[in-house]
Amino acid sequence: MINDPRSLCLCFLLGTVPPAMAQDLVGGGIAVAPWYPGADSYRIVPRPLVNFQRGPFFISTGQGLPGVGLKMNVAPDVAVGVRIGLGLGRDEKRSERLEGLGDIDSHAEYGVFAEWKPGRWSASIAYSQAAKSGYGGTLSLRGSYAIWQQGRHNVQVGAGLEWGNSDHMQTWFGVTPEQSARSGAGLATYRPSSGLRSGVAFASWTYRLTERWHVTSVLGAQTLVGDAADSPIVERKTAAYGGVGLSYSF
Template structure:
């Protein structure tokens, strides 16, 4: 499954396609976009190693119901002018056993309940959200905030610069970045308990090119920097890591 960074990149591109790909006769609040993407990302946050990851691209909206990679599956409970407030069930990222130092073990994927709100004003799109895990190895809380500014370069090309940050509670950070006594014994790493707080900041530049009335091509590049207590984790080999993403999607 995609990392948080790849999920944000995939969703940014599909949102750009939903807004800008189709001509006026196809525009509308409801849309159905499906595609495939490929990301190049660290094997886990802070890792020195990279891997290529296939990522589904989907953005479905039908009335108040939606499904997308960033927010999962849910419903918009408030849609009033530029303001949208919603609730959903979405995934919680993990990592594979072979991607982390020997003795740490895997962190299985999970699911969480999410609430979010977004507002559009002056061309800016600001979104805040929080997810509480209830299935899987990590049942902590992680919150995110992003601001993006889509720019129509031409009738076919849209650029979307985005900045964002995430905060996580102690339970989330320790499960993802911490090293308990058993893991320390098995891996040789020192014990470490990560506390809660802001854990990273990111910058992203995405583009979407409308190849036809229905087909859109996307590309993005971003960089994420860890800070706070998670940056001092013995699992973190590099605090700042770039990532990239390419996609092709079809709007029905």
């Protein structure tokens, strides 16, 4: 499942299992991404890669961070499910632009999703709600296609859109009057509305080293749009991201 409401969950980013590797596996790697949505600076972080399912129960990093849930097939190539996991926060010390705005805490998330995987295609829709009051929720649409499947190689390309409700947009892109008064950068008050917040495009390449070992690399870009792009906290509207990881299937 592909869903990305937070700064490091930019679609793949090594947290997502490519359709060609939709089997039990463990692994990890490193990823490069902005410190937060709209940041001008980047960070390198370790990323886990986990996919395990027994019956309807699964453990997966399909949303970028480890989570658990239940899913079931409701039609050929179609599955629906529920999921709980973790959401990243934001530290005001990571940028002078954020000084005085306060931190966004890491928090639990829960949501529902549906997947459609016919052949080389893969598509998903998911809603994720922060368990912390006032943090809001997001709706994500994702799709990918395997443009090359031959021998040891599997190359995927994909794109997605993300919508945020009013609480989510205010938490991540808004500036309250109190925050404006404390702002070290002198940011003006800003209240974004609910709406489309970002679009993403990516490509991934999975190379099979052996029957069980795989290397996956990812490269993509995310663009903030609408009220999110117009936020005074945003230093860069479009940012690249990427990563590489090694996994073992069993």
